[in-house]
Amino acid sequence: MTRILGIDPGSQRTGVGIIDVDAAGKVVHVHHLPLVLLGADDFPQRMKLLVVGLTALVEEYRPDEVAIEKVFMARNPDSALKLGQARGAAISAVVMRDLPVSEYAATEIKLAVVGRGGAEKQQVQHMVGLMLNLKTKLQADAADALAVAITHAHVRATALRLGVNARQAWSRK
């Protein structure tokens, strides 16, 4: 059993989702929440809330691997900068714990969860709830974090079957 931490970074709210995956690729929900960063006084304090929050989750749930959405192109420079800062802080927190980090593009996540690279965000969130057998509606950022974790779980299971590492599995697709 491998525990995967999925992160959907954002400067106001960073989604966190944790799942377990077995060798066959079967996924089980463990935990999810949005880390709400808006309470901080200034931007550096917000990054601290993010790093402290993620570090606490890593210590409590002890994930083996981390998955995070890869951003190819953001809408505008201002939102790209804010998103980048949150992403840099989140990645720092987990690499400092020596956790391996895999990055997946939005189209890869949609393909893994819905089966179509062009799926709507709402479809992804709906499918995440179904796949993890959750009864209540997911908060959007937490759902995205679970989605990237599920993507990594599937890629990982495929890689295990093929006897290659996860990155090679994707490049063969």
Added chain:
Amino acid sequence: MTRILGIDPGSQRTGVGIIDVDAAGKVVHVHHLPLVLLGADDFPQRMKLLVVGLTALVEEYRPDEVAIEKVFMARNPDSALKLGQARGAAISAVVMRDLPVSEYAATEIKLAVVGRGGAEKQQVQHMVGLMLNLKTKLQADAADALAVAITHAHVRATALRLGVNARQAWSRK
């Protein structure tokens, strides 16, 4: 005497500059270097190099305060994202050590170092060398890091004279 760490974040090279400032605002050069991040295998490893490098410098030189350039608007979404990630990682590294972080806009830095908010980058680098009495030409990222450290030193000295904190000193300008 207060020790200030200035950081000029970048995803390929992050400039670091350390100076001491006395109550009168006199600055003395302590150390500078560009942390070169290009050797890392992938982006998460690059962020790790940045956090590990900054943490080592903080442990060795024990700065009291940190200054970093504030970015209002980057050129394009792609560079904004990369810059943001480096900035988020750098800020994480220092806030986790409970160091106070002050942010200064490029125009504030040019005003503090050259005396004109519209000064050229080369003029800033030249003035940094003169102010710190350095004999050799500075690497560009390290020079920018020293420039933001000098800015904070001056703002801090002004604030001490006025009996206010540094942020208030700037808003009175």
